Amino acid sequence: MSSLILSRRDLEFLLHEWLEVETLTKRPRFAEHSRETFDAVMELAEQIATEHFAPHNRKADENEPRFVDGRVQMIPEVAQALAVFVESGIMAGTFDEEYGGMQLPQTVGQAAFAWFKAANVGTSSYPFLTMGNARLLLAHGSQEQKDTYVRPMLEGRWFGTMALSEPQAGSSLADITTRAEPQEDGTYRLVGNKMWISAGDHELTENIVHLVLAKIPGGPPGVKGISLFVVPKFLVTADGSIGERNDVVLAGLNHKMGYRGTTNTLLNFGEGVHTPGGRAGAVGYLVGEPHRGLSYMFHMMNEARIGVGMGATVLGYTGYLHALDYARTRTQGRPATGRDPSSPMVRLVDHPDVRRMLLAAKSYAQGGLALGLYCARLVDEERTAESQEERDRAHLLLDTLTPIAKAWPSQWGPVADDLAIQVHGGYGYTRDYPVEQFYRDNRLNPIHEGTNGIQALDLLGRKVTVHGGAGLALLAETIRATTARAAGTPFADLAADVDAALTRLVSVTGTLWGTGDPALALANASAYLDAAGHTVVGWLWLEQALATREETSDFHEGKRAAARYFQRWELPKVHTWLDLLESLDRTVLDTPDAHL
Amino acid sequence: MNIVVLVKQVPDSGTQRSLDPSDNTVARAAADNVINEIDEYAIEEALQVKEAQGGEVTILTVGPASATDAIRKALSMGADRAVHVQDDAIHGSCAIQTSGVLAAALQQLEYDLVLMGATSTDGQVAVMPALLAERLGIPQLSGAQKLTVEGSTVKVERQTDGGFWALEAPLPAIVSTWDTINEPRYPSFKGIMAAKKKPVETKSLADLGVDPSSVGLATATSAVVDVTGRPPKGEGVKVTDEGDGAEKLVGFLAEQKLV
Ligand SMILES: Cc1cc2nc3c(=O)[nH]c(=O)nc-3n(C[C@H](O)[C@H](O)[C@H](O)COP(=O)(O)OP(=O)(O)OC[C@H]3O[C@@H](n4cnc5c(N)ncnc54)[C@H](O)[C@@H]3O)c2cc1C
Ligand SMILES: Cc1cc2nc3c(=O)[nH]c(=O)nc-3n(C[C@H](O)[C@H](O)[C@H](O)COP(=O)(O)OP(=O)(O)OC[C@H]3O[C@@H](n4cnc5c(N)ncnc54)[C@H](O)[C@@H]3O)c2cc1C
Numbered sequence: 001m002s003s004l005i006l007s008r009r010d011l012e013f014l015l016h017e018w019l020e021v022e023t024l025t026k027r028p029r030f031a032e033h034s035r036e037t038f039d040a041v042m043e044l045a046e047q048i049a050t051e052h053f054a055p056h057n058r059k060a061d062e063n064e065p066r067f068v069d070g071r072v073q074m075i076p077e078v079a080q081a082l083a084v085f086v087e088s089g090i091m092a093g094t095f096d097e098e099y100g101g102m103q104l105p106q107t108v109g110q111a112a113f114a115w116f117k118a119a120n121v122g123t124s125s126y127p128f129l130t131m132g133n134a135r136l137l138l139a140h141g142s143q144e145q146k147d148t149y150v151r152p153m154l155e156g157r158w159f160g161t162m163a164l165s166e167p168q169a170g171s172s173l174a175d176i177t178t179r180a181e182p183q184e185d186g187t188y189r190l191v192g193n194k195m196w197i198s199a200g201d202h203e204l205t206e207n208i209v210h211l212v213l214a215k216i217p218g219g220p221p222g223v224k225g226i227s228l229f230v231v232p233k234f235l236v237t238a239d240g241s242i243g244e245r246n247d248v249v250l251a252g253l254n255h256k257m258g259y260r261g262t263t264n265t266l267l268n269f270g271e272g273v274h275t276p277g278g279r280a281g282a283v284g285y286l287v288g289e290p291h292r293g294l295s296y297m298f299h300m301m302n303e304a305r306i307g308v309g310m311g312a313t314v315l316g317y318t319g320y321l322h323a324l325d326y327a328r329t330r331t332q333g334r335p336a337t338g339r340d341p342s343s344p345m346v347r348l349v350d351h352p353d354v355r356r357m358l359l360a361a362k363s364y365a366q367g368g369l370a371l372g373l374y375c376a377r378l379v380d381e382e383r384t385a386e387s388q389e390e391r392d393r394a395h396l397l398l399d400t401l402t403p404i405a406k407a408w409p410s411q412w413g414p415v416a417d418d419l420a421i422q423v424h425g426g427y428g429y430t431r432d433y434p435v436e437q438f439y440r441d442n443r444l445n446p447i448h449e450g451t452n453g454i455q456a457l458d459l460l461g462r463k464v465t466v467h468g469g470a471g472l473a474l475l476a477e478t479i480r481a482t483t484a485r486a487a488g489t490p491f492a493d494l495a496a497d498v499d500a501a502l503t504r505l506v507s508v509t510g511t512l513w514g515t516g517d518p519a520l521a522l523a524n525a526s527a528y529l530d531a532a533g534h535t536v537v538g539w540l541w542l543e544q545a546l547a548t549r550e551e552t553s554d555f556h557e558g559k560r561a562a563a564r565y566f567q568r569w570e571l572p573k574v575h576t577w578l579d580l581l582e583s584l585d586r587t588v589l590d591t592p593d594a595h596l
Numbered sequence: 597m598n599i600v601v602l603v604k605q606v607p608d609s610g611t612q613r614s615l616d617p618s619d620n621t622v623a624r625a626a627a628d629n630v631i632n633e634i635d636e637y638a639i640e641e642a643l644q645v646k647e648a649q650g651g652e653v654t655i656l657t658v659g660p661a662s663a664t665d666a667i668r669k670a671l672s673m674g675a676d677r678a679v680h681v682q683d684d685a686i687h688g689s690c691a692i693q694t695s696g697v698l699a700a701a702l703q704q705l706e707y708d709l710v711l712m713g714a715t716s717t718d719g720q721v722a723v724m725p726a727l728l729a730e731r732l733g734i735p736q737l738s739g740a741q742k743l744t745v746e747g748s749t750v751k752v753e754r755q756t757d758g759g760f761w762a763l764e765a766p767l768p769a770i771v772s773t774w775d776t777i778n779e780p781r782y783p784s785f786k787g788i789m790a791a792k793k794k795p796v797e798t799k800s801l802a803d804l805g806v807d808p809s810s811v812g813l814a815t816a817t818s819a820v821v822d823v824t825g826r827p828p829k830g831e832g833v834k835v836t837d838e839g840d841g842a843e844k845l846v847g848f849l850a851e852q853k854l855v
Contacts, residue, residue, distance in 0.1 A: 002611075032789060039665075040672055040788040048782060089785030102785045 004321045005054055006118045006314060008046060009555055010366060011111050014373050015042075018547040021377070024105045027384045038108050042115075044088060049115035052081040057120040060261030061437050065202070067253045072202045072263055078123050079204050085116070086156025091127055095134070099146075099154050106303075106383075110310055110376040114369070118314035121441050122261020126159050126199050128307060133160025133211050136300035137230070140288040148236050149209045158207040162304075163194040163231075163267065164297065170196070171454050173213065173294060174222040178269060180214040180229055180284055189281030190214050190231060191270030193251070196448075200265030201233075201250040206242055208233040211297075212269070212284060219291050228293030229284035231269065235276055245274040247282040258440035302398065305406035305449050306375045312409040312445035313368030316416030319438040320361035323420035326433075327354050332425075348423065357423050359565040361416040366562060367537040368409035370544055375405045397478060400463045400471035401536065407455040408533035410445035417442050456525035459532060461518075464509055476506055479539045482546070491545045494567045498542055501535045501574040508578050515584060523589035524581055531577035534570055541566045597651030597745065599642040600705055601675065602698065602712040602724070604632045605659050605666035609717040619813060620820035621688045622718050624660065631666040634713030636673075636780040638773045641743055642711050643674045643781070649745060652676045654705060658686060658697050664796070671791035672783035678794070679705065683801045688813025691719065695727035697811060700804040702732060709750060710770040714739055725772040735765035738772045 002008075015021045021038065024030045056077035065074040085091070094109035095101030104112075116124035134153045137145055152158040169175040178192025190212060194200070201208065210231040219225035235243040247270050254264040272280030288296055327348035334343055335350065348354045378401070381394035417439035421428035428435050446452040464472040479502050486495035512521040512528070545563040548556040607613045607627030616623040642653045655670045655678035657663050667678045681701050689697070702710065715722035729736035740752035750769050754761040755776075783791075801808050809815060835844045849855040 032792070034792065036668055037788050037792065040668060040783060040791070041785065043669075044783055044785075044788070084782065087784065088782055093785055102789055104785075 003046070003050065004325055005049060005318055006046075006115055007317070007321065008042070010369065011042060011114070013547070013555070013559070014370060014544075015107065015111055017549075018370070018544060019107060019373060019377050021105055021107050024107070024380060024384070027386075029103055029384050030105055032103065033105070037104075041090075041093065041104060041108060041112050045090065045112035045115040048081075048084055048088060048090075049119035052084045053116050053119035053123055056081065056123070057261075058434065058437065060120065060122050061258075061441075064255065064260045065253060065263045067250070070250060072250065072253070074202065074261075074263070078126075078261060081120070081123050082126060082156070082204060085127060091131065091156050092154040094131075095138070095154055099134075099138070099150055101154065105376075106379040107373055107376040110306070111373060113307075114310055114314045114372075117311045118318045120261065121311055121315060122259050125259065125262040126202075126204060127156075128311075129162060129199050130156075130158075130160040132162060132300055132304045132307070133209060135303065136211060136296060137287065139299060140228070140296045141230070142287075145230060145285065145287065148240065149230060149232070152207070152240075153209060157205060158209055158232075159199055159202075159205045160209040160211065161197050161199050162297075163197045163200070163210050163212040165196045166193060167195040167266075171451060173226065176213055176215065176226065178212065178214040180216050180227060180286075181281070182216060188214075188216070188229060188284040188286060189270060190229060190248075190284045191281060194267045194269065196254065197265045197267050198259075198262050200263060200267050202263050206234075207236070210248065210267075211287070213293050213297065214284070216290050223294045225291055226293040227290045228287040228296050230287060231282050231284040235283060244276045246276050247272065247274045247280055249273045257443055258437065259444050301449065302402050303379065305402050306372055306379070308445055308449045309368065309375075309405045309407075309409040310372040312413035312442055313365055313372055314413075315438050315442040315445075316361065316409070316413030317365035317369060319417035319420035319435050319442075320358070320365045322433075322435055322438075323361060323423040323428075324349075324358055326427075327358060327423050354423055356569075357419040359562060360569065361419045361423075362558075363541070363562045363566045363570065364409075364412040364416040366544070366559075367541055367566065368413055370540040371401075371405055371408060371537060374540060374543075375401055393474060396467075396471055397474050400475050403450075403455040403459040403463060403529065404533045404536050406449060407446070407452040407459075407529055408537060410452055411530070411533070413445065414439060414442040452529065453526060456529035457522060460509075460512070460525045460528045461522055464532075465513065469509075472506065472509060475536075476502055479535075482539060482543055486542060486546060489546065491542055491563070494538075494542050494545065494563060497567055497571050498535065498538045501531075501538060501571055501578075504575065504578050504582075505531055505535050508582050511582055511584070520584060520586065520589060524585060527577040527580050531574045531581065534574045534577075538566060538571045538574070597645060597649045597709065598654070598705075598707050599645060599651060599709045599711060600654045600656050600702060600707045601635070601638050601642045601670070602710065603635045603639065603655050603657050603666055603670050604713075604716050604718075605629050605657065605663040606632045606716055606718040609633065613718070615820065615823055619688060620823060621813065624662070629662055629665065631669055632713055632716045632718075634715065634717075634773070634775050635670075636713075637775050637777050638711040638713050639670050639673055639675060640778045640780040641740075641773055642709075644778065645709070645743070645745055651708075654679060654707070656698065656701055656705070657681065658694060658701070660687075667796055668791050669783060671794045671796075672787040673781055674787055676794060678796045680796055680798045681800075681804065682798055683808070685801055685808040685812050688816060689811045690816040690818045691721045691723055692727060692817050693811040693815070695724060695731060697801070697804065697806055698724070699728055699731035700806050701799065702728070704799075704804065708767045709745070710768070712770070712772050714772045714774050722772075725770050729770050732770070734768050734770060736770040736772070737763045737765055740771050740773045741776045743771060743773070743777065 022035050025033045063075050065072050092101040093104045130153050134150045137150050153160050166176050180188040180190050212229045212231045213226050215225050216227050235246055237243040249268050251266040251268045269282040276283050330348050331345040378394045378398040382391055385391045420435040427433050483495035483499045486492050541563040544559050548559050608630045611628050614623045646653050653675040655675045658681040725736045725738050737752045739754045742753040744751045748767045749764050751764040
């Protein structure tokens with residue numbers, strides 16, 4: 001039976017038939033690679049995800065980590081799975097050889113990691129955060145920080161976190177209050193509380209490396225006064241071994257709707273529970289320069305955001321595969337036209353309305369996967385394209401697409417899971433079937449790594465306007481290159497619909513900013529994000545349809561069918577959203593609190 | 597300690613498998629081909645012996661070009677080199693013919709120990725260790741669940757319906773392993789990269805000095821004459837518990853001679 005976690009065939013299609021990742025092996029960074037190494041990595045990821053991650057997905061959901069005597073207790077399967085993961089070397093896969101990595105392209109790395117997220121998003125969060133942490137330190141940390149923290153993380157001996165949010169400051173990081181007091185020896189002492197910190201405490205590894213945003217007293221107000229610190233749970237001695245316990249302690253665990261396998265913590269810094277060097281205060285080490293912490297963090301967040309989008313997509317994908325499998329086996333009712341009660345019942349897939357739900361879920365899941373891998377490909381281009389000009393273009397396009405890559409799958413991935421529940425009927429609503437968990441897990445994705453509301457503001461308020469609108473212009477040019485290629489193909493009509501949506505998107509962007517009233521322009525930003533997201537994914541469906549070439553297998557026909565579905569059922573929504581935006585509708589802007 | 601592990605690529609036993617209707621041989625071209633699962637245990641055992649005692653692990657495969665995938669996997673698990681016997685004339689060979697090819701290939705290698713999985717999921721004849729032992733004139737210990745090498749002796753433990761066996765033989769010897777002998781490792785990323793640089797030697801029948809007319813479907817000692825699909829699964833029995841559920845279940849199991 002083929003896997004219900006993800007589709008190996010689809011990943012092969014996206015990586016090879018569409019994105020042609022093998023061409024990357026011509027570049028010096030990837031010269032050691034070939035189709036065989038890519039295939040071996042994908043096979044290994046599928047195997048470990050299937051044999052070690054998927055089996056305890058439900059158990060971890062039903063047995064949340066517990067807070068007992070100040071320590072975290074969790075089911076042993078999490079540590080066992082992560083030990084196998086670490087042993088395989090996947091953690092360091094995309095990193096430099098110098099740090100024990102394999103210099104795998106991001107595109108392949110993201111595709112391989114997708115297996116773990118789809119199999120068990122809770123357990124896969126630990127390495128996901130660790131890789132993001134390591135990447136940030138490699139980009140902005142000192143050599144000493146890289147040697148001290150990055151190596152053990154990439155070896156899987158220590159895990160990392162991202163500690164940005166506070167109880168009173170989530171979306172608005174400008175208002176964080178954690179303080180970092182400079183010390184004479186060049187270190188800092190941190191005092192404050194961090195809320196929602198995933199993987200913030202556990203006993204999976206001997207040390208935990210927190211990357212913490214805090215303010216150095218006397219610095220500029222707001223985001224310009226935020227600095228970034230490394231705060232290890234245990235201080236590290238000169239020879240790299242574990243030293244004194246640092247003054248960062250677990251205050252409590254959050255009890256969540258989903259993602260239950262990942263500990264989610266409230267951490268107290270500097271309350272004197274531990275006294276490193278004989279006194280209270282969490283010892284922290286500045287990363288880079290003072291007051292630049294948020295920009296460093298955002299540099300890393302771009303990749304984390306693609307990762308969140310990928311997670312949302314693949315949770316939708318696994319829901320879709322489960323629904324498809326169910327719909328092919330359960331019989332129920334008879335065709336709408338032939339209601340002869342003595343005729344045998346038909347399978348769920350034989351009902352057009354069930355096929356509608358499956359096609360919708362497929363178009364979201366596979367559309368989102370294409371978006372995530374396309375963005376990962378841009379990360380590879382940004383780093384390794386031959387000319388500086390090509391790298392700059394990839395950078396700008398990626399920057400423009402990032403809010404969409406995070407928010408679109410976070411919006412529609414959960415819809416795919418919602419549909420998967422619907423296809424299961426009453427059974428989907430019970431805990432006897434896994435689809436309700438996929439939905440609960442996926443429901444986090446529109447919230448973390450910047451809520452979708454914040455992404456909408458970022459897209460409309462910044463990404464499409466900066467540099468005189470160069471980002472949007474480049475996106476439009478890129479999309480039009482595809483629609484031009486579609487001329488004379490069976491997908492010319494899809495291309496025309498994508499073109500029409502794009503043309504209007506660009507013109508409505510002008511209308512919104514033409515008002516000279518940012519409050520009005522931004523009031524309906526969520527509709528803008530929806531419209532832009534659907535336009536982009538419509539384009540990527542056209543790309544996929546074109547990449548099916550002359551192939552006639554069920555798989556390729558299935559790609560075309562989903563592209564058609566997206567064209568007929570989804571693309572028209574763009575115009576509804578744009579109608580609202582173009583009319584400069586003031587409903588949400590003007591409704592006062594008392595009328596809500 | 598030089599160890600040769602025999603590895604076969606087979607259609608994935610977890611998928612729908614079929615025979616080629618033109619000659620009733622296993623349809624390999626369209627199948628999802630993988631390493632014969634039990635061979636991974638033999639590879640793992642070889643790697644463990646090597647890690648304890650030093651030496652080299654060589655993978656030996658007879659199969660079509662696509663079998664390189666199986667070889668790559670074995671190399672990425674940690675084997676050192678591979679020999680791939682590939683020749684169109686071999687298509688459709690029976691176990692006896694194939695054992696001739698394997699024996700010829702082994703004679704060109706230096707080995708103290710030959711390891712192999714107890715059976716393959718496609719042919720399921722499980723006679724290869726005995727055939728090779730006969731051809732090479734060395735002892736065979738089959739169905740090993742535990743293996744130790746002490747000096748020039750190999751000792752294995754084997755569990756059968758009839759009892760527990762402790763066997764030993766002087767080296768060189770052939771040992772076939774069962775899937776309870778160990779837990780095969782996964783390849784690692786490092787192993788995957790290293791595998792690319794490991795030597796894989798491709799040999800034809802001519803290289804081995806094997807007469808092409810001694811192998812292949814035409815002169816095979818066994819032939820598949822006819823094929824019938826597996827009958828569909830029966831309805832199954834529903835036991836309704838009316839206070840006597842346990843008795844009914846036991847009765848059913850006894851009827852099936854399961855208890
Ligand atoms: C399970 C989980 C794991 C997490 N993991 C981490 C982690 O590892 N590290 C970390 O630092 N954080 C983490 N977070 C925190 C997460 O990033 C925040 O929850 C998120 O940024 C939202 O902040 P908030 O919860 O304070 O909500 P609020 O900021 O209070 O937002 C509430 C609502 O108001 C809207 N809103 C807020 N401000 C604006 C605005 N200016 N304009 C328009 N709308 C606005 C939001 O879109 C949202 O819908 C995690 C959260 C959860 C739930
Ligand atoms: C919490 C809960 C409480 C409930 N309470 C009660 C109760 O008190 N009393 C009671 O009698 N029942 C109850 N139900 C049962 C409920 O009414 C059924 O679950 C519902 O009718 C769907 O039937 P099903 O679960 O068998 O799904 P199915 O009928 O198998 O449907 C699965 C999917 O296929 C679609 N489908 C099925 N047939 C067709 C068709 N002909 N054409 C197009 N699409 C089709 C459905 O729309 C659905 O999306 C309850 C269910 C739940 C989950």
